[in-house]
Amino acid sequence: MARRVNAKCQQCAILAVEEAIALHGPTGDNCWNPANEQGWGYDCHRRRSHYRYREDNNRTRRRLRKAVREGTPGDQRTFPVQDGEPMALPAPPSVYAAVLVLYRNHKDAPVHAVGAEIWQGDRQVLALSPMHCMGMRGNQVTDYIQSVLEQLHQQFGVSRFEDVIKQLPVEACPIQPCPLKTRIEN
Structure with a gap:
């Protein structure tokens, strides 16, 4: 008790x-x-x-x-054990996980763009296209991330982003046209 x-x-x-x-x-x-x-x-x-x-x-x-x-018994995976059995x-359980994707060159650099991914186990279900954050202050970026999380919560039931943040360099930003990316390439 x-x-x-x-x-x-x-x-x-x-x-x-x-x-x-x-x-x-x-x-x-x-x-x-x-x-x-x-x-x-x-x-x-x-x-x-x-x-x-x-x-x-x-x-x-x-x-x-x-x-x-x-x-269910039919929903099992087998893994080998040391003695071969x-x-x-x-x-x-099939639950969704949200991963925050930040485009910036290093951890202390300003965020260039924000995106998100939804995963179910080892399968990516959704990749949210990133949005530029140029000109936004830190609190505005945080508010935007919260609004993305609220939308993901409504659609997939996720209540938070995973602890590991996926960070990509600014050069990997897929948004076209990207003023910062064209400045780097020139």
């Missing part, structure tokens, strides 16, 4: 760290525990993180359990 939710810790998780220490530290009700019995770690920090992301973690667990339950593993 799962442990009961501590309402006091759940309310504390909503507060900023400074507010929580002021309310529950030595000047407050003195329940703040910065370290465990062994003298390492941060019990309250860990507990606050657990309560803060509890719904997201539970949602992920439910989704993974559902994917395992819905796996194949081992059947269920195929991963």
Whole structure:
């Protein structure tokens, strides 16, 4: 059986760290525990993180359990094992992944163009044609990326871009005419 939710810790998780220490530290009700019995770690920090992301973690667990339950015996791939016997593993669930594509010459350079790709497993489903970002400020580029993500969420149900960003040099920009590209070529 799962442990009961501590309402006091759940309310504390909503507060900023400074507010929580002021309310529950030595000047407050003195329940703040910065370290465990062994003298390492941060019990309250860990507990606050657990309560803060509890719904997201539970949602992920439910989704993974559902994917395992819905796996059919015919939907399996075989992989060789060390002793030569194949081992059947269920195929991963067919979910979509969004990859952000940035055209720029190095990590600290301004973004020249922004595109996106949708993948389902190892198959590319959609490649969004890039859009020039010349003249846009950083916050405008961020707003544009958010609007692209919202459209992808409506169409494919993706809620975020993958952690790895695909970065291509400006010379690979497919947009024609590209003023920066023609300047580089001349």
